[in-house]
Amino acid sequence: MKRMVVWILIILAVLHHDFWFWHDSRLVLGFLPVGLAYHIFFSVLSGVCWAFVVFFAWPEEWVEKIEGRQR
Amino acid sequence: MVDVIIIAGYLSLLIVLGVISKYFFRGTSVDYFVASHSIGPFLLLMSVFGTTMTAFALVGSTGEAFEKGIGVYGMMASWSGLIHSAVFFIVGIKLWAYGKKYGYVTQVQYFRDRFESNSLGFLLFPVLVFLVIPYLITGIMGAGSVMRAVTAGSFMDLFPETGGGIPSWLTGLVICVVVLTYVFLGGLRAAVWANTFQTIVFMVMGCITFMIISDRLGGISAASQMVQPEKLVRGEGISHLHFLTYCFIPLSVGMFPHLFQHWLTAKTAKTFRLTVIAHPIFIMIVWAPCILIGIWATGAFITMEDGTVQKLIPEGVNPNAVLGIMVNKLAGEPLAGFLTAGILAAIMSSLDSQFMCLGTMFTNDIVIHHFGKDHFSEKQKVWMARSFITIIVVITYFLSIIEPRSVFQLGVWCFSGFASLFPLVFASIYWKRTTSIAAHACVLVTVVVWFYLFRASGYGADPDFLIYGMMPVTLIFAASAITIVVVSLLTQPPSPKTIDKFFAKQLQEV
Numbered sequence: 001m002k003r004m005v006v007w008i009l010i011i012l013a014v015l016h017h018d019f020w021f022w023h024d025s026r027l028v029l030g031f032l033p034v035g036l037a038y039h040i041f042f043s044v045l046s047g048v049c050w051a052f053v054v055f056f057a058w059p060e061e062w063v064e065k066i067e068g069r070q071r
Numbered sequence: 072m073v074d075v076i077i078i079a080g081y082l083s084l085l086i087v088l089g090v091i092s093k094y095f096f097r098g099t100s101v102d103y104f105v106a107s108h109s110i111g112p113f114l115l116l117m118s119v120f121g122t123t124m125t126a127f128a129l130v131g132s133t134g135e136a137f138e139k140g141i142g143v144y145g146m147m148a149s150w151s152g153l154i155h156s157a158v159f160f161i162v163g164i165k166l167w168a169y170g171k172k173y174g175y176v177t178q179v180q181y182f183r184d185r186f187e188s189n190s191l192g193f194l195l196f197p198v199l200v201f202l203v204i205p206y207l208i209t210g211i212m213g214a215g216s217v218m219r220a221v222t223a224g225s226f227m228d229l230f231p232e233t234g235g236g237i238p239s240w241l242t243g244l245v246i247c248v249v250v251l252t253y254v255f256l257g258g259l260r261a262a263v264w265a266n267t268f269q270t271i272v273f274m275v276m277g278c279i280t281f282m283i284i285s286d287r288l289g290g291i292s293a294a295s296q297m298v299q300p301e302k303l304v305r306g307e308g309i310s311h312l313h314f315l316t317y318c319f320i321p322l323s324v325g326m327f328p329h330l331f332q333h334w335l336t337a338k339t340a341k342t343f344r345l346t347v348i349a350h351p352i353f354i355m356i357v358w359a360p361c362i363l364i365g366i367w368a369t370g371a372f373i374t375m376e377d378g379t380v381q382k383l384i385p386e387g388v389n390p391n392a393v394l395g396i397m398v399n400k401l402a403g404e405p406l407a408g409f410l411t412a413g414i415l416a417a418i419m420s421s422l423d424s425q426f427m428c429l430g431t432m433f434t435n436d437i438v439i440h441h442f443g444k445d446h447f448s449e450k451q452k453v454w455m456a457r458s459f460i461t462i463i464v465v466i467t468y469f470l471s472i473i474e475p476r477s478v479f480q481l482g483v484w485c486f487s488g489f490a491s492l493f494p495l496v497f498a499s500i501y502w503k504r505t506t507s508i509a510a511h512a513c514v515l516v517t518v519v520v521w522f523y524l525f526r527a528s529g530y531g532a533d534p535d536f537l538i539y540g541m542m543p544v545t546l547i548f549a550a551s552a553i554t555i556v557v558v559s560l561l562t563q564p565p566s567p568k569t570i571d572k573f574f575a576k577q578l579q580e581v
Contacts, residue, residue: 017314050348
């Protein structure tokens with residue numbers, strides 16, 4: 001699970017650098033510069049990825065140990 | 072005048088909130104400093120988000136987008152959405168857990184215990200306070216700029232020197248007094264409630280501001296069509312390396328003392344879940360409209376009463392004033408009052424947490440640490456915190472009116488300092504070999520390199536200050552990380568007792 005979190009971070013960090021839109025001044029939906037639209041999408045994608053991490057990689061056992069709830 | 076009345080009403084509401092929170096105050100220092108660890112997921116999300124959204128996020132982002140275009144969103148907002156949540160998940164939960172298990176109220180208490188070092192606390196305390204001060208200044212300056220721009224022309228008889236706008240020194244004074252009042256009354260619980268209320272206000276008002284401004288500019292498509300072409304892209308204005316190295320800035324949340332204090336208010340570890348997931352989305356909701364408003368301002372024109380057409384934002388205007396001018400000229404009364412209250416909400420939702428953390432740190436890390444926790448009554452501890460907060464706020468207030476800077480640039484330098492201390496907190500949690508001497512060296516190296524570069528930039532006056540095309544934080548962070556690794560390997564490891572306390576086998580993650 002830890003590896004999954006690391007890979008998600010690496011993939012998103014790579015996707016963050018959208019050199020393909022660097023000089024692109026097109027407008028999406030008639031008003032959003034495409035470079036800005038891409039990063040708005042990236043923000044939503046980050047939220048989705050973190051939801052995935054929270055539901056599938058939450059350190060439940062560790063938290064229980066540190067809270068002293070495990071026997 | 073109507074908008075000033077609306078803003079005064081809003082500020083009064085905050086004081087009422089402080090009065091109400093006083094009835095829930097249990098009279099103990101742990102309640103005053105960390106709300107007795109009673110905060111649930113929704114309040115944690117709103118208070119953490121409200122604390123991280125500052126004048127930098129609204130006033131600064133709009134002004135920077137006006138100057139540099141859409142690249143600001145990618146540099147700050149989308150990096151922050153990813154990295155803030157990563158820090159909350161990787162660092163925040165662990166620090167919360169240690170805080171709850173071992174009774175820490177401040178970062179310094181944790182670091183002192185982790186590194187078995189009294190002196191580390193005395194070294195770290197002034198550094199953290201020193202770095203919080205520019206953060207406070209951005210808030211006070213941002214509030215002053217917005218109010219002056221929004222109220223321009225309203226009080227020509229009273230304030231002719233500012234074109235009839237309320238002068239920045241007066242707004243700053245009022246803001247400081249209001250925040251101090253509700254923080255004094257209810258401590259961190261008051262800050263959490265106020266943050267929640269203010270976060271809702273600024274998110275709703277932000278959306279309304281966006282809709283109104285776009286409507287007055289002829290619609291979102293028309294507004295975007297008028298934008299200067301170079302502002303629609305990053306292009307030659309922002310280099311790839313510059314854009315990439317902005318990734319270090321969001322790591323600053325790992326060392327913000329006021330965020331650490333908010334983390335400790337969480338009831339359970341699960342309380343963090345909503346914050347981790349929603350943070351990137353909330354950042355997007357606040358930043359995207361601000362960036363659009365900033366770039367729209369570059370091409371916006373206004374028809375004067377005599378029929379002439381003029382640029383909405385005059386040449387040479389301070390970028391801090393762009394948002395305020397847009398609201399003033401396009402919203403009109405009373406809407407401008409509500410929208411300005413929303414902007415002030417964002418600013419004040421950070422100031423309260425920052426004020427609180429300063430008082431908490433002084434009382435716990437200096438006074439109680441030196442004299443012992445039983446030496447003072449609970450009431451005395453609370454009053455010590457209030458006294459220190461007042462002193463720092465007075466110093467910060469005068470600095471904000473004497474030496475104005477770009478909110479965005481000053482914010483970035485402040486974040487650079489905290490971000491460069493991130494290797495310290497990360498290593499303390501994940502590398503048992505990290506030593507006390509390495510921790511000291513890391514802090515010292517960070518301070519020296521940061522100050523050297525900050526001075527070289529004209530104390531934040533040069534907005535284009537880069538090192539070999541990279542953000543200065545890159546160099547400071549590298550120096551900090553290398554120092555902590557190298558010095559740790561060259562010095563004596565921590566005692567088995569400390570390793571057992573923080574890295575016991577039964578505490579290792581699955």
